[in-house]
Structure formats: structure tokens, C-alpha cells
Amino acid sequence: MSMTNRSPFKLDTDLITLRSLVAVVEEGGFSAATKRVHRTQSAISLQMAKLEERLHVKLLDRTSRSVSLTPSGETFVSYARRILELADEAVLAVTAPDEQELLRVGFAEYLAPQHLHSLLARFRRSHPHCDLSLVLGSGTAMIKALEHGELDMVFAGPEGENGQLLWEEPLVWTGMKESVDHDGAPLELVLMPPPCWYRQKTFDALARASRPWKLSVEANSVQAVQSAVRAGLGVSVLPLSAVQSDMLLASDSLPALPDTSVMIYVQQDSYQPYARRLIDFLLAGIEENLENRTVMLMQATSTRVHGN
Structure with missing residues (x-):
């Protein structure tokens, strides 16, 4: 039997719309989200209106100054993030190299994000042929280990030479x-x-x-x-x-x-098929939260600095 009507229990939208929704929430508004998803404010607004119409649910409370999630919006965004993570993992999985390799990664302790292990777990699921070895320590010690051939790549500060700038x-x-x-x-x-x-x-x-x-x-x-x-x-x-x-x-x-500066250091003149993929993957996962976390921290502490 042919079903011509849309089911109210099936998600009928695209990933671009979900990315726009998450961007609006994490960036704090439609205007700030434009840079992240490379769409105009009016296009994002139209996406959100169509999504709410399809769901028959209001996701966002909008005023002239702010955008906030409704209770239904909070629930939906949590699912949207999981859908996007799974979609991104699918792309990684089908484009991953076939070589069986051990990638030895050093992370300066003061730079390791709280969600580092979950990021590495996602990367490992998408790259089953890549075994990961993770070492945490001081930036200087990690860079020395890299120079001695004990690590393949190191995320650290500006302590070393010949590093690639990731962010400041x-x-x-x-x-x-x-x-x-x-x-x-x-x-x-x-x-x-x-x-x-x-x-x-x-x-x-x-x-x-x-x-x-x-x-x-x-x-x-x-x-x-x-x-x-x-x-x-x-x-x-x-x-x-x-x-x-x-x-x-x-x-x-x-x-x-x-x-x-947050830098990435890699072994010179060595081939490691997963190094560049891990750099890009971690950079995307960390940068996605860095600016938003910075704003949240500044706001959270501004009212408590010096016990105010």
C-alpha cells in the first residue's frame, strides 16, 4: 500500500537544517549562527520556521534581543546533536584509510579538553584500523618524546619549534x-x-x-x-x-x-595515514565548543569574581 502522506512520527528534514538549529542555540542567536553555517540570517530563520511547522512544535522562543529553547526544543536539540555526530562519523568511516596503524598521540595536559576521550572514541569507531595510544603530560616533555621518535604527533603550546598553529x-x-x-x-x-x-x-x-x-x-x-x-x-x-x-x-x-598558541607538532618526514585526519577531526570537535565555552565561562564568573 502506498503512503502518500507524511508520517507525524518520522523526521522529515535535512542535516543542514539541523546544523543551523544547533548553531543558533550554541552561538546564541540567528545573526551569530550565520558565520558558522554560511547562510544568511533570513535563510536560517526560514529553516527554523519550516522545521517547527513540520514538527508541529515550537522549538525556539525569540525576542528582539535573544533566542532561547523551549522545553520541546531542548529535547529535540539533544537528538539533533546525536544525529549530526552519527552522520559525521558515517562520512569518516567510508573515507578512512585501510592501513592498520598505531597512532601515538601526545596531549599537553593543560590543553586536553574535558571531552577528549569521547572525541577519541568517536574517531576510533570511524577508523577501526587505527589503534590509538594517548599520552598526557607537560608540553615540553611531549615535544621531546616526539623528537626521540616515541610519539607521532603532539598537541601542545608554543614550547617547541616547527609547530602548526591551530588556534589562539x-x-x-x-x-x-x-x-x-x-x-x-x-x-x-x-x-x-x-x-x-x-x-x-x-x-x-x-x-x-x-x-x-x-x-x-x-x-x-x-x-x-x-x-x-x-x-x-x-x-x-x-x-x-x-x-x-x-x-x-x-x-x-x-x-x-x-x-x-595551541600548536600541533608532527614527526618530520614520516608517513602516518591517520595523523592529518585526527588533527582535522579534533580541531573541528574542539573549536566547535571553544568559543561557546569561553563565553559561558566569562558570563558564569563575571557575577562571582571577588565574591560579588
Whole structure:
């Protein structure tokens, strides 16, 4: 029997519309979403209107200043993200190389995103012939391991040479008000041991500002730095993406800091069929959340900085 009517229980839309919906939600509006999906604001608005008409459900509450999800919209977007992830995995799977290879990846601990393991799991499902070895540590140690042939690629900061720039993000002071505002007292610092690029930039900034300091805690990992900062043992300098949502951005009275670069380093003159694919895959997955997470963190901490 031929069914000519659309079923109300089947999704009748395209992936482009779903990408537009997710972009509107994550970018915070139609105008901001245009750059991400490369469509005009009016085209995106029409897509959303047609999608809501097909579903017979309102997904977005729109005002002249903001866009927010309805309860139905929250549910639908969670499914939309899963559909898009599966579609992207399908493309990866059918275009993956056939070689059986071990890809040894080093990730500077302070750059590893919280969802790194889920990203790697998605990559591994789409590339069953690629075995992954993941090592976390300091950027300097990872780059040395790469130079000694112990790793195939390393994601780290600007510590090394011949790296490819992936993106830039600000360095920020993070810590509690009590760790900052002591008239004339040295600034109490929580830092990782040398060699550490962020440690040197901290000292350089304080020297330029003639700000006295003392090293209160020397922590051997980013997690240890984060724990010490949360405990109020001092302030630290971290990339903005390494500042957790329950950590405070420190005072504007502290010296200005430079941006930091996130780089990819690969073994020179070596063929690794999965390296470039993993770089592009991780870059897409991390960049998709980086700007949105930065905005959310700034908003979350702005009302709590210095205990306000």
C-alpha cells in the first residue's frame, strides 16, 4: 500500500537544517549562527520556521534581543546533536584509510579538553584500523618524546619549534580575592615546575609590573594547580579553556598577560595515514565548543569574581 502522506512520527528534514538549529542555540542567536553555517540570517530563520511547522512544535522562543529553547526544543536539540555526530562519523568511516596503524598521540595536559576521550572514541569507531595510544603530560616533555621518535604527533603550546598553529586563546589569572588583595604583600602563586611556558610568562608579567610575588605551591599537574586554586592557596595563570566553571577569574588589577598558541607538532618526514585526519577531526570537535565555552565561562564568573 502506498503512503502518500507524511508520517507525524518520522523526521522529515535535512542535516543542514539541523546544523543551523544547533548553531543558533550554541552561538546564541540567528545573526551569530550565520558565520558558522554560511547562510544568511533570513535563510536560517526560514529553516527554523519550516522545521517547527513540520514538527508541529515550537522549538525556539525569540525576542528582539535573544533566542532561547523551549522545553520541546531542548529535547529535540539533544537528538539533533546525536544525529549530526552519527552522520559525521558515517562520512569518516567510508573515507578512512585501510592501513592498520598505531597512532601515538601526545596531549599537553593543560590543553586536553574535558571531552577528549569521547572525541577519541568517536574517531576510533570511524577508523577501526587505527589503534590509538594517548599520552598526557607537560608540553615540553611531549615535544621531546616526539623528537626521540616515541610519539607521532603532539598537541601542545608554543614550547617547541616547527609547530602548526591551530588556534589562539588568552592566558588569564585565576584565583580567589583573598589570594590577590593584600596591600603590599607578595602575590601568592600556584604554578607548575619548570620548564613551563606559562610559569615564565607569569614571572615576566609580574616583573614588568614590579609586583612582588612568592611561590606558594608548586604543583606537578594541571589538576593539582586547579585544586590548589580552588582551595584558596594562591593564584595561577592558565589558558582560559583550562579554567573550570567553579574557578574564579582573578582581578583586573593584576598585570596583563599575552595570548597563548595551541600548536600541533608532527614527526618530520614520516608517513602516518591517520595523523592529518585526527588533527582535522579534533580541531573541528574542539573549536566547535571553544568559543561557546569561553563565553559561558566569562558570563558564569563575571557575577562571582571577588565574591560579588
